[in-house]
Amino acid sequence: MATYVVGMNNFRSTESPLLDAKSLAPRLGLNHKAVLHFARNGVIPSVRIGRLVRFDPSQIERWISEGGLRSPESDSSQYEVEL
Helix, strand or coil, rough: CCCHHHHHHHECCCCCCCEEEEHHHHHCCCCHHHHHHHHHCCCCCCCCEEEEEECHHHHHHHHCCCCCCEEEEEEEHHCCCCC
16 A cells, blocks of 8 residues: 655655556567456456556566466466457
8 A cells, every 4th residue: 555645744654656568678578568467357466546547667577587478388268369
């Protein structure tokens, strides 16, 4: 969860801002459409804000450290994408 500091006329989060698919795609070696596809299917952890899909950098780093997208050789049928 984000921690917020609120005072006289200021409001800032102490955590990194959420990423969009275009910002996350290069980090994962995917195009942004594939990132959105995997997010919709629950493969990549994401946050929906209305119609927007955003990604928490700390959740993404944790997900990557836990294995992220496994190599296609391990289970290619799980990650087939038609774009």
